[in-house]
Amino acid sequence: MKWTYKVFISLIVLVILILIWLIPEMVILKIATSCIIILFIILYWYHHRHHLVEKQKLYQQKDYEISMLHDQLKGYKKIAKALREQKHEFQNKSHVILGLIRMNELDKASEYIMQNVYTTNLTSDYYLSRIKDDQISALFVGKEVQAVEQNLQIRLTNDSYLSQHHQGISSDDLIVVIGNLIDNSIDAYQVSKKPIGVIEVHVFEDEKEILIRVTDEAGGIKEEIKDKIFERGVTTKAGDTRGTGLALVRSIIEYYGGYKKIDTSNIGATMTVVLPKEN
Secondary structure, three states, rough: OOHHHHHHHHHHHHHHHHHHHHOOOOHHHHHHHHHHHHHHHHHHHHHHHHHHHHHHHHHHHHHHHHHHHHHHEEEEHHHHHHHHHHHHHHHHHHHHHHHHHOOOOOOHHHHHHHHHHHHHHHHHHHHHHOOHHHHHHHHHHHHEEEEEEEOOEEOOOOOOOOOOOOOOOOOHHHHHHHHHHHHHHHHHHHOOOOOEEEEEEEEEEOOOOEEEEEEEEOOOOHHHHHHOOOOOOOOOOOOOOOOOOHHHHHHHHHHOEEEEEEEEOOOOEEEHHHHHOOO
């Protein structure tokens, strides 16, 4: 409404100046009027252009906020999926225990329970001793369950370290990055149809940055898509829902002013992402 009022007043002033310019035998006034009209046109163009630029910035900001909310939602969905998979594994194990009890194999049931409790605690302790962020630890536990179901193994390196708080870097964003890089390696193994495989994950945080590196031995990335694999819609696997995970990773990298690196060979691929704490 305010902008429409300004345009209306400006048009009235412009009409008055044109009428003055049409009056005969007033050369000096005509020259002055011409200069004012030209100046008016320049100012109008400048304000109009400035208004369009500000409007475009506003739309870009809204798009960015929507994108970030979408990234966070994806992160929470990954944790929920990981917990569902872990619940599925526990249900299967509980069925084994129930079967042993009904078969009156109480000693075997006790041994099975102790073995799995020890394994579960050992896995959780291993992650918690290196990953202080509970959300990321939960993601690793869930991803390990997902990997085991596909005859894969996730190995977090012994020298990995991630603090509980990350000085400006969101845990939700880390979930999106780590989760999608692991998913990419799992998909790569499915494409290669290898019966077994290992996914090595290295996460290290210091005062300046967080480094995330995921390595697999699934046959590498094709050269024709290597430089485009982080673009939306580019994927190595068929399906309409594919090709968005690594694009989300790229948007997070760009937000924090970080960088990514891909090393690939006939054996496998390594994806490295670095997120600076100050951008």
